[in-house]
Amino acid sequence: MGASTAVENGSKPKTGIKVIIVGAGFGGLTAAIECIRQGHTPVIYESFPELKVLGDIITFGPNAGRIFYRWGNGSIAAKMRAVSIDLQNYGFNIHKWDTGEIVINQKSPPRNETSPMFNGHRGELHEIVFNYAKEIGVEIVLGQRVENYWEDENGAGIILADGTKVEGDVVLGSDGVRSKARTLVLGYEDKPKSSGYAVWRAWFSNKDMIADPETAHWCNNGDTFNGWIGPDVHFLFSTLKGGKDCCWVLTHRDEHDIDESWSFPGKISEVKKLLEPWDPMCTKIISKTPEEKLVDWKLVYRDPLPNWVSGYGSAPGHGRICLVGDAAHPFLPTSAQGATQALEDGVTIAVLLRKAGKGNVRGALRAYQDIRYERVKKVQKTGETTRDLWHNTDWEKVKKNPELIQMPREDWIFGHDAEKHAEENGDEVIAKASEGLKASKI
Ligand SMILES: Cc1cc2nc3c(=O)[nH]c(=O)nc-3n(C[C@H](O)[C@H](O)[C@H](O)COP(=O)(O)OP(=O)(O)OC[C@H]3O[C@@H](n4cnc5c(N)ncnc54)[C@H](O)[C@@H]3O)c2cc1C
Structure with missing residues (x-):
């Protein structure tokens, strides 16, 4: 003891x-x-x-x-x-789903x-x-x-x-x-009843992210947190431990069979398909995710x-x-x-x-x-x-007042x-x- x-x-x-x-x-x-x-x-x-x-x-x-x-x-x-x-310096960048523009940087509250x-x-x-x-x-x-x-x-x-x-x-x-x-x-x-939603989620090392100049910046500058918000979908991406580990969670509509599991395998091709009309950076991040790390988790009520x-x-x-x-x-x-x-x-x-x-x-x-x-x-x-x-x-309203979209x-x-x-x-x-x-x- x-x-x-x-x-x-x-x-x-x-x-x-x-x-x-x-x-x-x-x-x-x-x-x-x-x-x-x-x-x-x-x-x-x-x-x-x-x-x-x-x-x-x-x-x-x-x-x-x-x-x-x-x-x-x-x-x-x-x-x-x-x-x-540790997001004291970085905060949370909220992006518009299609253009990828950062709508607001939500500051972290003082530690x-x-x-x-x-x-x-x-x-x-x-x-x-x-x-x-x-x-x-x-x-x-x-x-x-x-x-x-x-x-x-x-x-x-x-x-x-x-x-x-x-x-x-x-x-x-x-x-x-x-x-x-x-x-x-x-x-x-x-x-349990279907909530009409599911999440894909993954946690993986930064190996493939830093090997590509287009994604390396996410891992070379310490911890980061970014969210892309779109119609009926949101994609949250973090880098942790100084950029060594990467993690994302994507919430989307899903009417499939109801099952709750932390380890139900997911398919990268399905995630990419959903994100086709989105900011191409989202698909780049998905492409660096090893498929065996992808979890498909149905959300039930x-x-x-x-x-x-x-x-x-x-x-x-x-x-x-x-x-x-x-x-x-x-x-x-x-x-x-x-x-x-x-x-x-x-x-x-x-x-x-x-x-x-x-x-x-x-x-x-x-x-x-x-x-x-x-x-x-x-x-x-x-x-x-x-x-x-x-x-x-409502993106028109958010344009006038970006704080509307902040995480409560x-x-x-x-x-x-x-x-x-x-x-x-x-x-x-x-x-x-x-x-x-x-x-x-x-
Ligand atoms: C393997 C696993 C991975 C998870 N991953 C995540 C995650 O990545 N993100 C997230 O937000 N939440 C995750 N969760 C859920 C999260 O931990 C819980 O929502 C939250 O912490 C509430 O915890 P809990 O103690 O109520 O339940 P749980 O964390 O689910 O713990 C329940 C425990 O009870 C044990 N148990 C069940 N039945 C019996 C039995 N008959 N006899 C003895 N022991 C039994 C289980 O083995 C488990 O350890 C995970 C849970 C588990 C079990």
């Missing part, structure tokens, strides 16, 4: 609450780290047998940076900063050490968080698929693939977008779940199991808040469990849903509004401090939730 352990453990007395967490994504890991900070005893069960650096670009807003900054006295945020894009923003490789950032969780003493059991959940008035737990029964006080189902917890615990078959907690509302059960992160509320990538909201969940639950105490963990879980539900729903909506803003651009940065999202919010409002929300619990007699 590292030097940070004393800091993380020292502040709050032990609560005696054993928290079983399913899944070691950002949601599960954050919940576990925050449980340590609040004095609980978390244990994570994860189906992958070893940590692998998976995925491509992921974004964390300042409302996540504020959470990371509190870990290890800023040391974790410093590690994340080192592998993330804030205590609530930083991070954009980087999902796998690399995940590894930092995973190692930190282990360093402060989170027990992480890898290679264990959770097959079932159980609960009664006195406890809750999971059943592993080999039949082992694990017992605790509460279970957090942070098992991602295809959550089994959602179906098993809430008795709710959550059917999932309506908000009626409940995130067992035994609450229409959900069956005893109130000791809840959903966290994508399992509770998947996001469209244009909101750039999916992972951040998973972090806010974990922080909130850990605070509420401490406030409610071991004798009232069910009140804490209900309060978690009550305190988070409306905020999450509102943030989810921004995934559609940003996309629609860009895809239906909303204070009610970025300024939120999940820990402070739960500390300040938790007692009241728990009291109300506990009243409801008594009345429901579960």
Whole structure:
């Protein structure tokens, strides 16, 4: 264990609450780290047998940076900063799709050490968080698929693939977008619907980009971020690590079969076809992308779940199991808040469990849903509004006022401090939730 352990453990007395967490994504890991900070005893069960650096670009807003900054006295945020894009000087160039002209350079907000923003490789950032969780003493059991959940008035737990029964006080189902917890615990078959859109995405080394004088400039001048906005399509291209790595995400209309995958292979020829009438620079960048790095990811909608907690509302059960992160509320990538909201969940639950105490963990879980539900729903909506803003651009209006096309940065999202919010409002929300619990007699 590292030097940070004393800091993380020292502040709050032990609560005696054993928290079983399913899944070691950002949601599960954050919940576990925050449980340590609040004095609980978390244990994570994860189906992958070893940590692998998976995925491509992921974004964390300042409302996540504020959470990371509190870990290890800023040391974790410093590690994340080192592998993330740095756009302090460059900003974000927004281009018109056909002419390629830069309509506006959106400046980056001044850097804030205590609530930083991070954009980087999902796998690399995940590894930092995973190692930190282990360093402060989170027990992480890898290679264990959770097959079932159980609960009664006195406890809750999971059943592993080999039949082992694990017992605790509460279970957090942070098992991602295809959550089994959602179906098993809430008795709710959550059917995805087509959103009418898909994204092609790729992350690759700059080798072929710098070999061509027409594309080399993107990689020879440090980190960059450019977006081409057009009718029903937008193409975002970044260079990171001083121009060493390249990454792009292209959102477009797609009515094909519904499937969600981070690794569904894509075809470069299809991307090029779509971009034929576009600024030729877009096709040049696509041409430098190795086909094996291209992912075709269909974007599906999932309506908000009626409940995130067992035994609450229409959900069956005893109130000791809840959903966290994508399992509770998947996001469209244009909101750039999916992972951040998973972090806010974990922080909130850990605070509420401490406030409610071991004798009232069910009140804490209900309060978690009550305190988070409306905020999450509102943030989810921004995934559609940003996309629609860009895809239906009125270029005459933008000519007069280029700021209209800037990427929205909303204070009610970025300024939120999940820990402070739960500390300040938790007692009241728990009291109300506990009243409801008594009345429901579960
Ligand atoms: C492999 C992968 C790559 C991704 N790449 C990107 C990306 O490039 N960009 C981006 O924006 N987002 C990406 N995401 C999604 C992003 O990480 C999440 O949207 C966000 O971080 C919320 O995290 P989460 O913890 O709720 O879910 P997730 O990150 O999906 O984590 C869920 C975890 O639960 C585990 N799990 C699932 N079922 C079980 C079970 N029955 N028993 C035990 N463990 C189980 C999974 O293995 C996984 O580790 C990726 C997710 C994954 C899993």
